[in-house]
Amino acid sequence: MSFEIFTNDTLPHQQDGKKLVLGLTGLPARGKTYMARKLCRYLSWLGFSTEVFNIGNYRRDKVGVNIPAEWFDQNNEEGRAARDQCADAALADAIAFLKTSEGDVAIYDGTNCTRARRQKVEAAVSAESDMQLLWIESECTNEELVELNIRQTKISSPDYKHKDPQQAVEDYRQRIAQYQQYYEPLGEPDRLSSFVKVINIGEQLVLNRIHGFIPGRIVAFLMNLHTIPRPILMCRHGESEYNVENKIGGDPPLSSRGVLFAKRLADYLDTCSEVKEGSVRLWTSTMQRARETVSHLRLPTSPVHWKALDEINVGMCDGWSYEDVEHRMPQEHHLRTKNKLRYRYPRGESYMDLIQRLEPIIFELERCRDPVVLVGHQAVLRCLYAYFTGRSLDEVPHLDIPLHTIIQLTPRTYHCDENRVALDVAPVKTDT
Amino acid sequence: MSFEIFTNDTLPHQQDGKKLVLGLTGLPARGKTYMARKLCRYLSWLGFSTEVFNIGNYRRDKVGVNIPAEWFDQNNEEGRAARDQCADAALADAIAFLKTSEGDVAIYDGTNCTRARRQKVEAAVSAESDMQLLWIESECTNEELVELNIRQTKISSPDYKHKDPQQAVEDYRQRIAQYQQYYEPLGEPDRLSSFVKVINIGEQLVLNRIHGFIPGRIVAFLMNLHTIPRPILMCRHGESEYNVENKIGGDPPLSSRGVLFAKRLADYLDTCSEVKEGSVRLWTSTMQRARETVSHLRLPTSPVHWKALDEINVGMCDGWSYEDVEHRMPQEHHLRTKNKLRYRYPRGESYMDLIQRLEPIIFELERCRDPVVLVGHQAVLRCLYAYFTGRSLDEVPHLDIPLHTIIQLTPRTYHCDENRVALDVAPVKTDT
Ligand SMILES: Nc1ncnc2c1ncn2[C@@H]1O[C@H](COP(=O)(O)OP(=O)(O)OP(=O)(O)O)[C@@H](O)[C@H]1O
Ligand SMILES: Nc1ncnc2c1ncn2[C@@H]1O[C@H](COP(=O)(O)OP(=O)(O)OP(=O)(O)O)[C@@H](O)[C@H]1O
Ligand SMILES: [Mg+2]
Ligand SMILES: [Mg+2]
Numbered sequence: 001m002s003f004e005i006f007t008n009d010t011l012p013h014q015q016d017g018k019k020l021v022l023g024l025t026g027l028p029a030r031g032k033t034y035m036a037r038k039l040c041r042y043l044s045w046l047g048f049s050t051e052v053f054n055i056g057n058y059r060r061d062k063v064g065v066n067i068p069a070e071w072f073d074q075n076n077e078e079g080r081a082a083r084d085q086c087a088d089a090a091l092a093d094a095i096a097f098l099k100t101s102e103g104d105v106a107i108y109d110g111t112n113c114t115r116a117r118r119q120k121v122e123a124a125v126s127a128e129s130d131m132q133l134l135w136i137e138s139e140c141t142n143e144e145l146v147e148l149n150i151r152q153t154k155i156s157s158p159d160y161k162h163k164d165p166q167q168a169v170e171d172y173r174q175r176i177a178q179y180q181q182y183y184e185p186l187g188e189p190d191r192l193s194s195f196v197k198v199i200n201i202g203e204q205l206v207l208n209r210i211h212g213f214i215p216g217r218i219v220a221f222l223m224n225l226h227t228i229p230r231p232i233l234m235c236r237h238g239e240s241e242y243n244v245e246n247k248i249g250g251d252p253p254l255s256s257r258g259v260l261f262a263k264r265l266a267d268y269l270d271t272c273s274e275v276k277e278g279s280v281r282l283w284t285s286t287m288q289r290a291r292e293t294v295s296h297l298r299l300p301t302s303p304v305h306w307k308a309l310d311e312i313n314v315g316m317c318d319g320w321s322y323e324d325v326e327h328r329m330p331q332e333h334h335l336r337t338k339n340k341l342r343y344r345y346p347r348g349e350s351y352m353d354l355i356q357r358l359e360p361i362i363f364e365l366e367r368c369r370d371p372v373v374l375v376g377h378q379a380v381l382r383c384l385y386a387y388f389t390g391r392s393l394d395e396v397p398h399l400d401i402p403l404h405t406i407i408q409l410t411p412r413t414y415h416c417d418e419n420r421v422a423l424d425v426a427p428v429k430t431d432t
Numbered sequence: 433m434s435f436e437i438f439t440n441d442t443l444p445h446q447q448d449g450k451k452l453v454l455g456l457t458g459l460p461a462r463g464k465t466y467m468a469r470k471l472c473r474y475l476s477w478l479g480f481s482t483e484v485f486n487i488g489n490y491r492r493d494k495v496g497v498n499i500p501a502e503w504f505d506q507n508n509e510e511g512r513a514a515r516d517q518c519a520d521a522a523l524a525d526a527i528a529f530l531k532t533s534e535g536d537v538a539i540y541d542g543t544n545c546t547r548a549r550r551q552k553v554e555a556a557v558s559a560e561s562d563m564q565l566l567w568i569e570s571e572c573t574n575e576e577l578v579e580l581n582i583r584q585t586k587i588s589s590p591d592y593k594h595k596d597p598q599q600a601v602e603d604y605r606q607r608i609a610q611y612q613q614y615y616e617p618l619g620e621p622d623r624l625s626s627f628v629k630v631i632n633i634g635e636q637l638v639l640n641r642i643h644g645f646i647p648g649r650i651v652a653f654l655m656n657l658h659t660i661p662r663p664i665l666m667c668r669h670g671e672s673e674y675n676v677e678n679k680i681g682g683d684p685p686l687s688s689r690g691v692l693f694a695k696r697l698a699d700y701l702d703t704c705s706e707v708k709e710g711s712v713r714l715w716t717s718t719m720q721r722a723r724e725t726v727s728h729l730r731l732p733t734s735p736v737h738w739k740a741l742d743e744i745n746v747g748m749c750d751g752w753s754y755e756d757v758e759h760r761m762p763q764e765h766h767l768r769t770k771n772k773l774r775y776r777y778p779r780g781e782s783y784m785d786l787i788q789r790l791e792p793i794i795f796e797l798e799r800c801r802d803p804v805v806l807v808g809h810q811a812v813l814r815c816l817y818a819y820f821t822g823r824s825l826d827e828v829p830h831l832d833i834p835l836h837t838i839i840q841l842t843p844r845t846y847h848c849d850e851n852r853v854a855l856d857v858a859p860v861k862t863d864t
Binding site for chain 2: 349
């Protein structure tokens with residue numbers, strides 16, 4: 001495990017010790033890759049070095065795309081041997097990744113449909129004394145859901161690039177049927193293994209022998225997942241008096257331009273179809289400039305003021321300008337320039353501290369099925385934006401989150417739609 | 433739901449809306465009352481007004497103690513009618529509690545062993561439009577565990593006050609056998625209900641249709657539970673220079689007496705059998721006075737520095753004395769005196785903010801099976817102490833956590849053992 005992450009000190013869970021192989025299992029079109037990628041994004045954001053090893057990609061590299069369903073028949077010797085080779089290669093790479101000092105979590109994404117196959121994985125992981133294995137199985141008892149999944153994602157897969165959609169669906173169904181014949185779900189014989197079974201996207205979850213810090217976070221994360229698309233509209237508070245004076249920290253009111261923005265934002269949201277229909281949530285921080293901004297809105301809900309959404313705490317530098325920092329504490333300025341992500345203001349917070357503090361917000365955003373309007377602050381929105389768009393931690397402190405601009409994010413299966421609307425109220429340019 | 437809790441504003445989960453009935457179910461001696469009480473303590477600490485309604489207590493009130501096992505036979509008409517009456521009375525009280533403006537969560541603690549009984553509860557709860565029901569079932573497939581449970585708790589129950597222990601165990605086994613005949617565990621027919629099934633103290637958990645903020649917290653809490661007793665040794669950092677000068681906030685070093693305490697603490701822990709044997713954890717904050725205190729210890733582990741353990745942030749009053757606050761901001765001083773629990777320092781935190789921030793620490797403390805040595809701060813330790821000893825929120829800001837005193841807490845089934853050791857280094861008396 002890498003040190004220096006949350007606290008510039010030993011990590012709390014570092015004492016738990018083991019590196020983690022997360023193995024996916026389940027029939028095709030059950031959301032395995034979806035969960036693998038989301039978990040990768042979440043864990044990376046928390047600061048764990050995580051990578052996905054997808055068996056299907058190894059297969060496509062090895063034997064190409066456009067393979068007929070028959071090839072996935074367990075009785076097709078050639079297909080079976082090739083698939084086993086791909087699975088072995090992906091597993092070897094996953095374990096090799098964890099053997100490096102960088103790797104914390106390797107996500108092994110494939111069907112892993114038979115007990116024999118899973119035992120092979122268990123054997124490989126338990127041969128490494130500092131690694132543990134956690135299975136995540138996706139089961140769907142709802143056939144309509146599977147049909148929808150195929151139409152939504154599979155027919156646009158590289159495997160079906162030049163195929164007719166209806167034919168592609170038919171072929172995918174056949175491929176599923178091949179797997180179904182020999183699929184052995186996790187159950188009683190696996191009672192000594194660690195696993196999470198996700199049934200019908202979280203309608204039911206079975207947690208078996210879940211121990212340790214990261215497995216606990218993973219389960220908490222999976223509990224909140226759903227696949228209903230809904231937009232998250234985020235923007236910074238209107239321009240504040242400190243923005244005008246180029247000062248950091250503080251709890252200043254809005255400038256006159258900031259008030260103008262708040263009013264324009266209200267008008268914009270009035271015409272915004274996503275937030276007009278049905279229920280919408282309005283979240284903001286406890287700070288004056290954020291409160292003032294939302295006070296102009298006319299949404300059919302009252303704002304929730306989260307302390308966790310307050311701007312990064314700049315500690316002793318509260319009320320200073322960046323030039324003040326540079327002149328009065330050159331050493332601090334230097335440290336910050338060297339590592340803006342992990343730099344912690346004296347008595348204040350670092351971006352990594354902020355990510356820790358924002359984790360409950362991410363959980364609530366994931367859980368929520370309604371559109372959310374979130375009025376926040378520059379550093380806070382950088383962290384949230386990076387989570388949804390999968391930007392790396394190193395980029396976080398440098399992301400462009402301008403004043404007076406609404407960023408609409410809609411999480412989709414494998415990516416996040418983004419739309420930026422700059423309202424016509426030119427603010428000062430703020431330092432970062 | 434009561435407002436003004438975490439943020440002095442709308443509660444995040446307030447938008448979820450419904451009040452919660454938590455129904456326990458399972459055979460006797462399965463830890464139902466244990467979980468009911470722990471959840472009550474946890475939820476109350478978070479700020480939800482929670483009460484337990486225990487059917488057994490209603491029975492003891494109605495028909496007294498020392499009832500033979502035969503009375504619990506489902507074919508014993510008289511016993512059955514009386515038990516149903518008690519169950520109905522407890523349920524009515526639970527719902528009445530939620531109908532008051534105060535009640536947030538009612539925990540309905542009984543065996544609720546038959547589907548018919550549970551349907552009656554479901555009907556009563558769904559008759560109230562603003563209430564929802566969540567079942568928590570405890571199942572044990574491990575007979576030794578049940579035997580241990582009976583010996584640990586049942587023979588000291590009021591039901592067996594004047595009985596011979598061996599006879600009491602025999603009687604309790606018979607009582608369990610009576611229930612076993614007609615016990616219908618949660619399963620397929622309950623797939624539309626919300627429930628959590630806890631198998632063998634968390635070896636496996638089944639989560640069914642868990643939605644909403646509080647149900648999510650409850651599940652996260654239950655995931656960490658175990659029943660292995662182990663001590664938590666907590667103390668404040670040694671006396672700091674600010675303690676001597678009677679100032680609040682800041683990040684001062686230890687005074688010379690503070691250093692002396694740190695050394696004595698090291699000696700004390702050297703002789704302390706609980707932390708000498710096997711693995712022990714050492715947790716502290718990121719603040720200088722805490723770091724200096726642990727730097728003298730000789731534990732076989734390195735300290736984990738949690739930012740979440742930092743002392744309450746007093747915002748603008750950082751570095752002031754209480755007299756300064758009183759003279760320079762009399763209005764703030766007045767507000768604080770009026771409601772010390774919810775009072776938030778300008779730009780700083782309230783005790784309720786602190787509790788929110790400490791929730792992950794409580795989860796990690798619950799999860800941990802090793803002894804923990806925790807070097808913290810006055811306000812932080814007040815919150816943690818209140819959680820373990822079940823003190824009410826109103827008491828939190830006034831709890832006595834003196835300097836240079838080790839508080840050893842060992843959570844037991846129905847209470848928490850406490851032992852205080854004042855080391856012989858007289859500190860100044862600190863204000864609060
Ligand atoms: N837990 C889940 N259960 C079922 N479907 C899900 C779940 N999570 C996401 N989905 C949906 O499943 C669809 C397909 O997902 P995905 O490509 O991840 O499947 P897969 O299991 O990886 O399939 P394959 O075996 O072909 O790789 C997506 O539309 C996604 O919304
Ligand atoms: N999830 C659990 N499963 C099994 N035992 C547990 C669990 N949690 C706690 N225990 C243990 O169960 C024992 C008895 O607990 P408790 O009195 O709560 O049982 P109960 O189910 O309420 O019994 P009764 O039906 O007689 O009221 C305690 O020793 C406790 O440590
Ligand atoms: Mg896939
Ligand atoms: Mg009980």
